[in-house]
Amino acid sequence: MSVLVVVECDNGEVKKSSLEVASYGSQVAQMLGTTATAVAVGEATEANLATLGEQGISKVLHDNDSRLKDFVNGAYTKLIAAAAQQESAQIIVLANSNIGAAVGSRLSVRLQASLATNVVELPKMDGGQFVVKRGAFSGKAFSDVILSGERKIIAVKKNSMEPLHNAGQTATVEQFSAQLTDADFADAPKQVIMQEQAGGILLPEADKVVSGGRGMKGPENWNLIEDLAKALGAATACSKPVSDVDWRPHHEHVGQTGITVSPNLYIACGISGAIQHLAGVNSSKVIVVINKDPEAPFFKAADYGIVGDVFDVLPKLTQAVKELN
């Protein structure tokens, strides 16, 4: 019996969300009195995989088949299933990402496992039952869920775990082959197109977000949002009305039918705070609202607020961050 952790890598680096997943998995292993093994997907380097020891991982399985660089659902699922069999994994932990959800759902059927996505806390043992807490109703609530059966798969929501840093611990990296064939790559992408990210920070992975709404009055004013985001090292985002009128691309839309984010800091500029938008951001640790309307509903959900004109306030904030640094 063991815990298997799926770590996603990109350009040789382990993704931040996967450091969280590794930390989650090693803590579950400790609860169960076993060890945590990781299996790497994406473009990984052995040196970086070895540092997963800091997150409590003892061993990392690495298949260096170059076709695994980009996400391929069939191949990733087979690779992880093979690793789970080899390690007799009873618990599989992965990120609640587009990759994690696509692979986790297929794995749950193949391995006859119970599955919980969007999990926000370590599991509890409650009267012999294995219980996880997960986000539900698009950020408006949480639910406690019993996972039944011998095998369980847990997809951990981003930014809900503080990654462990046991300095100096290293994991052993083992070559692993799932004997993948061409048929496993039948659904390989023809082309991968990456977006240009302001400051290179990905919104789903960001721990700070600066977001703009209709109060920004037009796409030509977004430099104010971008300047503050750049100074803070934050990602940029927007409300649904803004992406609906194409001021900003859809992948920046945060809210109930867009991306749900849970950064440490969310700064909302000229966003009134409709209930659908709040659902997408209310698990952020600190929320700052800047709006000229003191009655904007967002202030009720905020930790800090400034009643004022975004065109006046944003440059002052950017200046203050620059002075601080």
Add this chain to the structure above:
Amino acid sequence: MKFLVCISNVPDTTTKITFTPDNKELNKAGVQFVINPWDEYALTRAIELKEKLGGNVTVLNVGEADTEPNIRKALAIGADDAIRVNAKPTDAFFVAQQIAAAAKEGGYDIILMGKESIDYNGFQVHGMVGELLGIPTVAPAIKLDVEGNTATLEREIEGGKEIVEVATPFVVSCQEPMCEPRIPNMRGIMTARTKPLKVVEPTGEAARTQVTAFALPPKKQGVKLIPAESAGDLIKLLRNEAKVI
């Protein structure tokens, strides 16, 4: 081309969520139920493709009789017929088995659904159905075009997108901006009344997960306001008090 569109019945996006006193179920009093917003992208895109390529759009819902108004709404938007699997949608695996069973029987070319439902937020059913049927799944897709028996899709990944080609049959989970979701017109509403709606009993294994309790997020302490003139003070507070920068 035969399309199967899976819809779920969820509280309207403006709903203030509350629970029954034992916290075991959603308090449905005064809550309006709608077609899951993400499923609307799947439904509209299937109808658009049918109009272009010919064929048939079937909608499927796993739910008790109270979901029928929204099934009729999907028929009014343009689906041709409907199946209701008469059961509470207890978990993703249970629902996926119902969809897979219907898909096997109906021989559909493309099985569409929303990325996830806005109540359970599982983001699981698409992959489970694909695995149960042994066919590919593309999730979440932001674009879907079909030519012959090959589809070209754009799949969203963190920080970008992939162009994917798959042959039918396959499963796709849809999200914005795939299309502009349609609303029913008067003619659609009239014809929907007589379109076939078949009710079938559930099949397969029981759910593998069980919700024991719901909880609301903790309330905020209240907002600390900083005067606009001294906006820069906010940054000091974020560093020294909130310790987030």
